[in-house]
């Protein structure tokens with residue numbers, strides 16, 4: 001059934017614009033529900049505001065031995081302000097089991113107890129202390145340091161061997177384009193978050209070696225053992241075409257541009273007259289178009305030693321450093337550069353806009369998201385969603401994963417919920433427990449990766465669903481038909497130039513309207529005839545008698561004519577919707593304006609309300625308004641009662 005907006009006619013608020021039948025496509029098609037498929041579609045959103053933890057999320061996954069940082073990248077990055085410290089950081093991190101930087105060395109007073117996160121620090125330090133006595137982890141505490149040192153040496157060797165190439169690249173025009181520019185980096189480097197510094201220093205300077213302390217800081221003592229992914233299992237993990245299933249630390253390049261993964265079925269989409277997509281689809285479609293035009297790309301790389309990939313990883317590391325201020329920088333570097341971690345990055349104009357670093361536990365078929373961030377000035381533009389969609393598609397199609405787990409920062413829980421993450425963990429505990437650690441702060445969340453959904457082309461899927469629903473609605477109704485509007489011009493006193501009969505409104509009858517529906521009014525007793533003309537005559541007669549009664553009243557004199565602006569200069573500044581008996585009389589006599597008694601009563605009420613708005617209660621005008629209104633009300637009542645008696 002078509003529908004038209006007829007409510008205005010009934011209540012005397014005939015709009016000045018054209019009266020139009022409802023647009024095609026309305027009512028809004030039912031909400032599309034595809035189940036918990038790891039996207040916002042069909043996901044029920046929890047309220048998370050009461051989550052009790054406030055301490056920052058400090059640490060994520062266990063790092064595997066870090067890969068060496070190729071010197072060429074150092075060379076490239078030396079040209080970039082503020083990235084030198086990154087290398088100092090990485091070098092010291094990779095070469096020294098314990099690191100102390102003067103800026104980070106805490107004074108005794110600069111202790112955890114003086115910090116806002118003191119209790120957290122105490123927990124961390126306690127954990128560090130207890131780790132010394134904890135049962136040996138299956139993750140060899142020394143392996144990271146040993147490997148790190150080797151890695152550093154390898155890195156230095158690399159530096160020697162490629163220095164000439166690096167020198168050449170200085171003059172390479174492309175260098176500037178390759179440079180990782182992060183506006184935030186200065187702030188990041190000069191970040192003087194004392195609590196983090198205290199925490200970092202405590203972590204780095206406590207016994208157990210650099211890598212061991214990192215693990216200790218978030219590992220709860222009741223969970224001292226940590227399983228190590230059986231990377232061989234990755235081959236069983238059904239990761240077709242994956243380059244990531246190699247042994248830890250020896251993984252070759254696992255990167256790939258992600259565009260090739262996109263499912264592209266050449267199905268014609270009928271978009272005509274279908275309600276335009278919501279914000280989610282609009283953003284996804286817009287970013288998809290950017291990708292197709294080559295202005296945007298999503299890539300997935302790990303530390304593979306390839307220059308461009310490393311530059312992007314460093315860029316991503318910088319973004320993480322800025323956007324996750326409670327995360328120790330060293331830890332971010334370590335995981336981003338860790339070869340068992342992969343990073344899905346969004347690249348625009350060869351610059352990293354954001355990314356997600358995750359560790360695929362291929363044998364267990366789940367991945368742990370370590371870090372996720374979009375650079376500050378690009379947030380809430382849909383990049384985070386599209387990134388997550390690319391991640392899911394890549395993780396499913398390349399890594400063979402079925403789930404993601406993450407310790408979500410409290411502030412980002414809402415974002416993760418919108419990406420299909422839940423606080424309920426449905427993944428069998430055996431599959432994940434011990435692989436990822438329990439952390440203080442944050443909240444463990446899970447997302448099931450749907451085996452079929454075209455994650456990078458969800459907007460097309462949604463569009464098809466809309467189309468299917470729209471077609472179904474059309475089978476049942478004719479609401480898609482859009483009728484022309486009504487020419488509804490006005491003349492003096494707001495009286496329509498042309499009489500518009502209700503039954504002449506295009507689409508009204510087609511929508512199921514019948515003449516007996518005319519006149520839904522509280523004063524229905526006035527409408528005694530099925531004939532509209534007779535009804536209107538009754539109504540006009542009654543309104544005319546009411547007007548005369550008011551006009552003849554002793555208190556009517558202030559209301560007989562419109563207020564003259566020459567007498568009351570500011571009147572029309574204050575009263576925007578003036579009314580008077582003369583104007584009402586014109587409307588009554590037109591027999592076109594007041595099609596219900598309510599419309600007439602509304603004008604009378606407005607006239608009195610105006611008088612009481614402009615004038616103070618002690619004025620004669622105010623008092624006249626009150627007395628005349630009382631008189632009017634009694635006349636309406638008695639008129640309606642006598643009309644009822646006649647019937």
Ligand SMILES: CC(=O)SCCNC(=O)CCNC(=O)[C@H](O)C(C)(C)COP(=O)(O)OP(=O)(O)OC[C@H]1O[C@@H](n2cnc3c(N)ncnc32)[C@H](O)[C@@H]1OP(=O)(O)O
Nearest residue numbers: 371372373374379380381382383384385409411412414415
């Ligand atoms: C495991 C971890 O790393 S936890 C830490 C997560 N990272 C951070 O908190 C760093 C700072 N924040 C960010 O970098 C980004 O805001 C991200 C990564 C959280 C989200 O990326 P964005 O590009 O901003 O997300 P996107 O534009 O796709 O927004 C998707 C939806 O999530 C919402 N959203 C984005 N950030 C948040 C948030 N922190 N809390 C609640 N909702 C959010 C958006 O409003 C949008 O909602 P809508 O679709 O109803 O309009």
